[in-house]
Amino acid sequence: MRRICLTLPTNRACGATISAIREEARYAARHFEVEVHLLILDSSDEPTFAVHAKAVDEADPIPGVVVHHLDEPAQRDFLRRAIEHSGLAEPARLLDLMLPEGVSYGACTNRAFLFGAALGCSSVHRRDSDSDYQLLDGEPVFPIHHELSSLGRRASEAVDGVTESTLDPAHEHKPVVLVGSSFIGELSVDIGEIQQLNPEVYQDVVSLWAPGDWSAEQKRELVAESFRGAGTDPFVGDVATLAVVDPMRLDMCNISFAQVQELVPLPPARDTIGSDYFLMHLVQDAKLPGVLHNRHIVNFYTGERRTDPGFLAYQLRFTKFFLSMLYFNAIYAAMAAAGESLLDDRQRVRPREVAAIVRESTGLDTAENLRRLAVIDRCYRQLGGRYAEFADLLAPRHEQLLDEARLDIEDFALLIEAWEPLIRACRATSVHPLPR
Template identity: 50%
Template sequence: MQRVCLALPTMRACPDTIVDLAEEAAYAVATFGVEVHLLVLDTTEAAEFAKNAAAVASLAPTAGVFVHHLGNAEQRDFLLGVAERSGAAADPALLLDLMLPQGVAYGSCVNRLFLGATALGCTSAHLRNDDFDYQVVDGRKMFPIHHELLSIGKPAGEAVAGVSVSKLDPADADKPVMLVSGSFIGELNVDIGEIKELDPEVYRDLVRLWTPPVWPQEDRDAMVEVSFTGAGDEAFGDDESVLGVPDIWDVYMCNVALDHRAYEVLPLLPSLATLGSDYAVLHALVHAKLPGVIHKRHIVNYYTPERRIGAGFINYQLRFVKLLLSMLYLYPVYGGMIDLGPGMLDERNVLKVEPILDLVRGSAGWDRAGNEHCLDVVDSSYRKLGGKYVELADVVAERRQQLLDEAQEDAERWAVLIESWAGMVAAAREAGLGTGGPVGANG
């Protein structure tokens, strides 16, 4: 029986989301006859953790659905054991810090899900987030797992039968579908809409900082217009799915299924407090020209209130600044992936880690001048906005050297993790994560 992992990382109380995901898991079992492991990796504490645990305990038992709700202590024990048994040259304590750091780390939390899915013996990971809703049509929730399970892991030639539109090159028929994704509707997936309302020109100046600097200005401006918007306010129409080589703009990390042959090769950036650090494996699959499926079961993105006031505002906006700085090191990698194309694939049409690792190592020594300029623009832009953005500019200025150093260190630490990943995957597979319990029990 096919075993899949429906995966949720969370750093807040989200009992309603857990209930929704259990419903999606039950749908998958009833519709496709698979075994679903609902994996909730929870870094909350005390009262918030208790709310999530209560939601898990309240779920009605469902045959074929198994739940695993792991808090900080359980995750730490699992990951340290994996690091110690991995045979990696890196110190186990360093690997543990890359996987479970103190603070928000978008790539790290997904990497933990990847190892958890491997330990559970799953062949695919189906990623969601804790701040989304499903679209509802005629009273039915549009579960993305429907399109994901029709295609994920199959040879593309077989997946043709499960999509409404095929743009598959016949030469790619034997290549596996390792990526199935929808997008999102609703609010921007980066919470900077207020900047656009205050001053559209400042918004353009800031967002332009994350576009490739080698592009012509016209192309950079066009990228600004589509950045962070997803499918916009697109109303749900036909339940269409398209098979072919996806466009990177059509994939979204919180509404995606990945085959294990992708995430067991390439981990995501372990960058601390950096938006957008969880997309590297999607870039690798798309730029390698592997076929994937894009569907329209977009999730509905919404914001949680803590990111808009006080310390929460400062912390969130610093994650955006770190996103801008990270691109200095990511664009050489992504550009190299584009140049390599199918050259990133082995004879089985699976990603090869060596050429990607070479790109990552090469990017770590990139000249910082671009990021010096980036912070200059950030400072002047925030001060133009006034109000709380002046305070934000002061914080960025105080941490300028730290931010520059961290951006480079993140690239270096990613290389360490990639070098260690194969051993960690093997150790996770050997260790397992317990059989879990049916929905309604804490695994």
């Protein structure tokens, strides 16, 4: 029986989400011939972890579902053993990239990829702790329905699991390596207040993630569709399209991968939103098939973001996102130019080619990022209040942030080069330490 990994990385209290994702696991095991490994990677504080653990331990067992609830010490133990088994150089650095201090959106998902390999899972299905499922006639609408209908199948065979196909027949012999959707509800990035305070400033700030040579009209179009997901219309019936999927239609709270996640990881950048979207772009640029469906997840904000410390932390992650785009815009352009040459004769991504593109970008001139920082400084001071306070805190860190953005890309290149040996080592490493 095929094993799959349904994963929930979290660093906050989310008992309701854990209960909901258990029901999605139940649905998968009941309706598909799969064994579901529900993987909760829990980085929350000890009291919160204890509450989660109690809920997991006291829940009724679900046939066909195996639950793994791991705190950071348990995650670190597994990673240390796997890295040691891999024989890779710089084991301490690799461990730090996999489980860093602070927030890393890419690292938490990379850990899920490694645990999935260790558990013998053929696919990884990711959800978020600050999201929920839509309802239709009082029943939850689970994305895993479409994920398991198509993921891992040859595209020509996956047609019977979708409602339409826009895939070029030239790609029908390739495997479906991505199935995903988006969200409805609040913006995926907590910047709605900026738009309310000053729409012109919102335009100037959000357009900073575009390539520097884009026209004003291209930037306006980008801003108009950025961070909005699928809008607000509720689910009323299934639509699933087999295609080379546009990353702008996807969100990491509602995504699944097969094959590709064992070849190339996500960028492990710290305190940088959007750093976990890389594989969506790689799949698109390499012309690999995916399925885009409309079982959108409901996005909501936690109270922590509304606090002053939460606000400052989030704005820093937002700023670092813009700085990372100097490199990612160049990387995505190079991957798009490479196209199907990124694939080998088995239609698998070539990690060395991807790593070379990533590493080459580290030599880019940082003048464009200096301009980004200048725009943020000007715009946030114009907004005033706590935005101006953030600009004051950011100003002395400009040079440091420029260096961090480049070093993040260097770390990413290193991790890509280490990824396949690390995946192999994980397959031979027990998730739970063996009793002595």
